[in-house]
Amino acid sequence: MQTDASAQPRAPSLWSRVTAVTDYFAWPLRTSHYVELVNPLWASHSLQARVEKVWDETKDARTLTLRPGVNWRGHRAGQHARLGVPIGGMHYTRTYTISSAPERDDRCITITVKAIAGGRMSHHLVRQIKVGDYLPLGLPQGDFYLPDAQPVKPLFITAGSGITPAMSMLRALIAQQRLPDTAHIHYAPHEFDVIFGNELRAMAAQHPRYKLSLQLTQAISAGSAAERHFSAAQLDALCPDWREREVYACGPQSLLDALEQHWQGAGLSRRLHIERFRATQAPIPPDAVGGLVRFGKSGVQASADHLTPLLRVAEDAGMNPPHGCRMGICHTCNTRLLGGCVRDLRTGKLLNDVGAIVQTCVCAAAGDCELDL
Known part of the structure; x- marks a missing residue:
């Protein structure tokens, strides 16, 4: 069977009518799950992108040319998208700006990644990703773009x-x-x-x-x-x-x-x-301390300082909690506080009410605490 992305279904309404019937036979999965085995870009239940080209911009920055799947919609110049990468059996997600113009005529986009010190995913994207790899991709987001009207100077x-x-x-x-x-x-x-x-x-x-x-x-x-x-x-x-x-x-x-x-x-x-690529942080009191972090559902516990986001603490302890932007915007990482105290690094505010919502990507331990993870 021809698996080039250009052969993907072109009539969504007809395709949806066909899959409405075939989904009965595919249960408990969907037709899309079997289509994904032929070409991940054709799947409608998820969005993936295939790496078409890699190009080293500098010694520590690389541009990836990606061909998104059928669920992709066009972006506005300046917007970003979430990109997923499996590393060491765990799934990591980061947000990267789309560096290409929407006017590309090959249906591809580019992201340009700079390897940062201590960055798991940035180093993996810059050093390990190769042509032909498939990566989970989110839809374009963000309001940092030029107005539709002609910008003045x-x-x-x-x-x-x-x-x-x-x-x-x-x-x-x-x-x-x-x-x-x-x-x-x-x-x-x-x-x-x-x-x-x-x-x-x-x-x-x-x-x-x-x-x-x-x-x-x-x-x-x-x-x-x-x-x-x-x-x-x-x-x-x-x-x-x-x-x-x-x-x-x-x-x-x-x-x-x-x-x-x-x-x-x-x-x-x-x-x-x-x-901004990172959330703005408020000044932290000089006497601030971390503590022992317990993750209630998983039974994992780890020591944490007063500055490291709880999401990173969980990942370093071998967990793979839900996450997205890592900036406190998307709320994918939200969980509940079961006990103890945490600090919102953006505001410096302490959260110690049991049941309070904690954004693990922008909160750190402020003493011993327990999370519903």
């Missing part, structure tokens, strides 16, 4: 892998032939650390309305290292008309905090649009 400020949503937007604007007067300030340690470096420089050369300023924060050059990081003086020099632009920023927490402070001080917070 956008300014992108990005750093490291934070360039991925901006790249999707730039590719989309160019594909739609509506690239406006655009400024882009991007930070990276060295020239060879710039993700999409060659493409960015080609864009700047081919499109006069796109002005790229690469700031190499650890390069050996004139001026101090501090001068190569974001500052009000640097912004004025690189983009004198920044007050007139809509700003789209993504990068490490320190950069985003500095941008928020600067735009708030200028009374222009409404013009600053930020995408």
Whole structure:
């Protein structure tokens, strides 16, 4: 049988009528489960993607070209999707920005992943994934995207892998032939650390309305290292008309905090649009302590400090609890507090009411505690 994705059913209404009948014979499974054995991309009960290509952007960043299954719907430039990977017999999920433009004509998308220190999944995606692998995929989400109306003079400020949503937007604007007067300030340690470096420089050369300023924060050059990081003086020099632009920023927490402070001080917070890869954390009291975490359903217990999210504590103890965004947005990791006390790392608030909902991806132990996991 031909298993190319192009042979997938093209008439959903007819297909649904056929499977409504065949599902009676497939019980207790569904027809989709058997179709999945032929080609996982045809399954309608789940969404998977096949790895079509891998490309190393830098020494520690890789772009994966994925072909989603039949349930995929188009994304907006700048949105993200959840990606699943089985590692060591456990299933992990992380959220990654879609770095390709929606205008691709091959039905594929790309995600670009940078391996981070201590990151199980990022290292696996960058080092272990190969062409032909199938990965569980979520639908596109997020509200960090350009408006439908023509944006007026956008300014992108990005750093490291934070360039991925901006790249999707730039590719989309160019594909739609509506690239406006655009400024882009991007930070990276060295020239060879710039993700999409060659493409960015080609864009700047081919499109006069796109002005790229690469700031190499650890390069050996004139001026101090501090001068190569974001500052009000640097912004004025690189983009004198920044007050007139809509700003789209993504990068490490320190950069985003500095941008928020600067735009708030200028009374222009409404013009600053930020995408974060991690939840913002509140200051934690210096006398905060962790404790012994008991997982009631599984019978597992583990020692935890006061900063490590309970989701990571559970995973390090060999558990595989439900999770999704790992930022406190999707609530997939929600569970109940059976006893003790935990702290919401985003707000610093303590939760000690039995039965309280705990988001394990953004809460840490605040003494001994027990969770309904």
